[in-house]
Amino acid sequence: MSTPALQLTGVSCTFVSKDDPGQRYTAVRDVDLTVGAGEFVSVVGPTGCGKSTLLNVGAGLLQPSTGRVQVFGQDLQGINTRAGYMFQAESLMPWRTALGNVMAGLEFRGMPMAEARAQAEHWLKRVGLGGFGDRYPHQLSGGMRKRTSLAQTLALDPDIILMDEPFSALDIQTRQLMENEVLDLWAQKKKAVLFITHDLDEAIAMSDRVVVLSAGPASHPMGEFAVDLERPRDVAEVRTTPRFIALHNAIWDVLREEVLKGYAQQLKAA
Incomplete structure (x- = not known):
């Protein structure tokens, strides 16, 4: 097997409160996540589950509390110079x-x-x-x-493209145009992509693989799903296919309970 473009092994991120140093919050715990060279991987999960935290770790913008980050087999030291970051x-x-x-x-x-x-x-x-x-x-x-x-x-x-919910603020028509443009450009260059989204439809339509994170705190992967839909894809048309619907149902079965947990935690914090 070829060396992964990006590999997170046993990554945990714990933050200390500025107001009370005795208070700690673990955003993600013991996360293993791999993106192969030329692979398009999406991460989905409830709001506040640490998706962007993992992206920042992969970019070298955040040093994990524990664990290891490797870029094409080399330990990441400082900023990931082989990655490009498209922010939300x-x-x-x-x-x-x-x-x-x-x-x-x-x-x-x-x-x-x-x-x-x-x-x-x-x-x-x-x-x-x-x-x-x-x-x-x-x-x-x-x-x-x-x-x-x-x-x-x-x-x-860049050899790796990191994308943090880049189209979430767009209307649905513009969003689908952008999604198709990204897929067209990706197909030409086949860069490794780690794509963060809260939209399960978007994740399935664009990806080779979808990783589901649990609700926080201490989020961790709950499951991985290979997306075996033929390429090239039109993100609007592919959503009507039987295989897409089957994948959506299978992933939602895992994700549903975590979304409810995350929502309940937000209500407690409000």
Whole structure:
């Protein structure tokens, strides 16, 4: 077997309260999670179960309390330089144009300006924004801003793409367009993708494998499901197929109780 692109082994993350050092909260505990080279893996689970925590661990933005993180077989030390991160929140710099935002990471890496511009223009065209490079973020629709963020991430040509609910704020039509665009671009490059989402339909439609996390605290994987739907896929059309419905039912059987637990915990905290 080939070396996994990203491997988390026995990862736990415990946080200490700033107000009361005696109070501790364990977000995730003893998590084993693997993303193969070229594999698209989604993680689903109740709100607050530590999905984004695991993504931050994989990005090197958060050091786990215990456990091991490896990138292509090497222990991760500091920031994961082989990964690109697409955030849930807006991450574009408002003072830069769309072109300037896509160029930013390339400039920070020391790429010559002319080369960075050419590469940024290429990726803006790839995501359907070839004529919008001179627009500022406030002049773009929500979907266009997400496309710019996608181009910004892909322009760096990362070996691993980390995505934290990137389309959750979009309307359903724009969201499905973006999902299909991501799948088309992924099919061309076959990068390793770790995709965080609260939407089970989205997870199944896009992934090779879906990992279900338990409700927090101390979240951990409850099950893994291989998605054996043929590719290429249209995320809207595939949801009507019998196999998709069967997979949805099987995963929901595992996820349902955890969602109810998570909801009950939120009511207690309110």
